[in-house]
Amino acid sequence: MESSKQKRCRSSVVETIEAPLPLVWSILRSFDKPQAYQRFVKSCTMRSGGGGGKGGEGKGSVRDVTLVSGFPADFSTERLEELDDESHVMVVSIIGGNHRLVNYKSKTKVVASPEDMAKKTVVVESYVVDVPEGTSEEDTIFFVDNIIRYNLTSLAKLTKKMMK
Amino acid sequence: MAEICYENETMMIETTATVVKKATTTTRRRERSSSQAARRRRMEIRRFKFVSGEQEPVFVDGDLQRRRRRESTVAASTSTVFYETAKEVVVLCESLSSTVVALPDPEAYPKYGVASVCGRRREMEDAVAVHPFFSRHQTEYSSTGFHYCGVYDGHGCSHVAMKCRERLHELVREEFEADADWEKSMARSFTRMDMEVVALNADGAAKCRCELQRPDCDAVGSTAVVSVLTPEKIIVANCGDSRAVLCRNGKAIALSSDHKPDRPDELDRIQAAGGRVIYWDGPRVLGVLAMSRAIGDNYLKPYVISRPEVTVTDRANGDDFLILASDGLWDVVSNETACSVVRMCLRGKVNGQVSSSPEREMTGVGAGNVVVGGGDLPDKACEEASLLLTRLALARQSSDNVSVVVVDLRRDT
Numbered sequence: 001m002e003s004s005k006q007k008r009c010r011s012s013v014v015e016t017i018e019a020p021l022p023l024v025w026s027i028l029r030s031f032d033k034p035q036a037y038q039r040f041v042k043s044c045t046m047r048s049g050g051g052g053g054k055g056g057e058g059k060g061s062v063r064d065v066t067l068v069s070g071f072p073a074d075f076s077t078e079r080l081e082e083l084d085d086e087s088h089v090m091v092v093s094i095i096g097g098n099h100r101l102v103n104y105k106s107k108t109k110v111v112a113s114p115e116d117m118a119k120k121t122v123v124v125e126s127y128v129v130d131v132p133e134g135t136s137e138e139d140t141i142f143f144v145d146n147i148i149r150y151n152l153t154s155l156a157k158l159t160k161k162m163m164k
Numbered sequence: 165m166a167e168i169c170y171e172n173e174t175m176m177i178e179t180t181a182t183v184v185k186k187a188t189t190t191t192r193r194r195e196r197s198s199s200q201a202a203r204r205r206r207m208e209i210r211r212f213k214f215v216s217g218e219q220e221p222v223f224v225d226g227d228l229q230r231r232r233r234r235e236s237t238v239a240a241s242t243s244t245v246f247y248e249t250a251k252e253v254v255v256l257c258e259s260l261s262s263t264v265v266a267l268p269d270p271e272a273y274p275k276y277g278v279a280s281v282c283g284r285r286r287e288m289e290d291a292v293a294v295h296p297f298f299s300r301h302q303t304e305y306s307s308t309g310f311h312y313c314g315v316y317d318g319h320g321c322s323h324v325a326m327k328c329r330e331r332l333h334e335l336v337r338e339e340f341e342a343d344a345d346w347e348k349s350m351a352r353s354f355t356r357m358d359m360e361v362v363a364l365n366a367d368g369a370a371k372c373r374c375e376l377q378r379p380d381c382d383a384v385g386s387t388a389v390v391s392v393l394t395p396e397k398i399i400v401a402n403c404g405d406s407r408a409v410l411c412r413n414g415k416a417i418a419l420s421s422d423h424k425p426d427r428p429d430e431l432d433r434i435q436a437a438g439g440r441v442i443y444w445d446g447p448r449v450l451g452v453l454a455m456s457r458a459i460g461d462n463y464l465k466p467y468v469i470s471r472p473e474v475t476v477t478d479r480a481n482g483d484d485f486l487i488l489a490s491d492g493l494w495d496v497v498s499n500e501t502a503c504s505v506v507r508m509c510l511r512g513k514v515n516g517q518v519s520s521s522p523e524r525e526m527t528g529v530g531a532g533n534v535v536v537g538g539g540d541l542p543d544k545a546c547e548e549a550s551l552l553l554t555r556l557a558l559a560r561q562s563s564d565n566v567s568v569v570v571v572d573l574r575r576d577t
């Protein structure tokens with residue numbers, strides 16, 4: 001009930017990466033290693049692995065993420081809701097932490113780019129989150145879009161480096 | 165003159181050595197330094213033994229003469245202290261033979277103290293640099309020294325702050341020697357420092373933990389508040405939200421202005437550059453960084469710039485001391501309170517209250533990593549003052565690293 005009173009907002013960030021889909025997906029899907037491409041993640045510890053799939057990679061897995069200093073949060077607890085290697089979809093929820101992103105849920109979908117299916121990949125990350133008290137919807141979207149964009153830019157750099 | 169200068173430079177190069185050791189108390193560090201010095205030339209042995217033998221409290225009656233004598237001898241040696249981590253001290257020693265260089269006026273020798281604590285932050289990302297006589301200005305009959313101190317509060321990781329500690333004073337010296345205008349030389353040296361760390365971050369060549377994880381370190385940066393003390397002036401250059409405060413005639417005077425994103429002129433500059441300031445746990449550039457200027461932070465340029473604001477203040481008889489500290493202190497202690505605390509220490513009213521085993525006493529407030537001391541030639545009162553300020557910050561629930569430098573500016577002590 002309390003949740004339904006809170007204003008929510010949603011947005012999507014799209015990034016085209018100059019790398020083949022399998023490479024991009026292999027990094028994105030590693031739920032236990034977000035620090036590989038997420039710019040503000042310092043380290044990650046798996047709290048529990050889900051029943052299915054490889055250790056720490058199954059549905060229901062929970063990770064404790066430590067964030068870098070200077071960032072407006074120190075840690076975040078996140079759960080893997082869905083991971084589909086056929087349709088290249090990953091759904092992650094934030095379930096705790098000392099940040100202001102409450103009821104955050106994101107869906108990341110990866111598809112080969114129509115421009116060049118063998119060498120380019122389009123990553124779409126869509127999310128929904130409560131608008132924190134005292135912050136406007138516009139600012140919330142700006143902030144989260146910004147973080148996601150930084151992460152995907154970092155992912156692009158990483159894949160470029162890996163292909164050398 | 166040229167010959168003397170040449171000899172001086174050769175001597176400095178020959179006698180420069182880096183000694184790495186772990187130290188948690190002043191006495192222990194002095195002893196080790198003396199031990200290290202013993203391996204060098206005889207003259208140095210005598211000088212260091214003299215220093216380490218100094219046991220009397222600073223303000224005991226009759227000590228003034230001994231102190232003056234000690235300073236005359238000590239003036240022939242300079243030392244520079246770098247804080248690698250809270251538990252490791254790097255000491256760079258330089259010795260100058262009195263036959264080569266006229267001794268500086270003993271009263272010109274800086275009295276300073278440094279304290280730095282990790283606090284509740286998981287890692288130490290602050291760095292401090294103190295370089296007495298980092299730049300010399302010599303005439304035929306005398307030698308005056310400029311003294312440098314800097315506090316660098318890192319974020320994202322420690323390597324930018326560590327690089328500032330290693331390099332910034334060298335850049336300041338180079339730029340000032342090239343053009344004796346403080347505003348310009350400080351701006352150029354900060355720009356060069358920023359360029360060096362931006363290149364380091366972009367290459368992923370910082371060789372610290374974060375490099376192992378990702379191809380770049382774009383989200384790493386540092387504040388830099390720097391002071392140069394000359395016989396006539398106090399120069400302060402600031403970039404970020406650390407701060408320099410002068411105590412003059414008992415009153416606090418801010419020599420720097422914090423670069424917060426909501427400072428009206430900073431907000432205007434950021435918006436003009438196409439950036440935004442979002443209030444997310446306080447005002448932040450793009451909602452991410454809580455300061456509007458910093459060294460490094462590649463990803464936030466051009467909104468976050470490295471240009472320092474420079475103040476030049478004439479020294480005056482009423483000058484008591486100077487405090488440089490990171491925002492871990494200033495967020496919880498006002499300029500006025502900090503000045504009151506330091507004045508008490510420098511007047512000897514707090515002697516005996518500061519434990520001789522500060523580490524043990526500090527444990528209760530979560531400061532497991534304490535480094536105390538300003539080098540081989542610390543001033544006890546200044547050390548106590550800086551330590552007391554860090555304790556006060558922790559007691560007031562500062563959640564950040566806290567680093568403090570206190571420099572005694574009085575000329576009649």
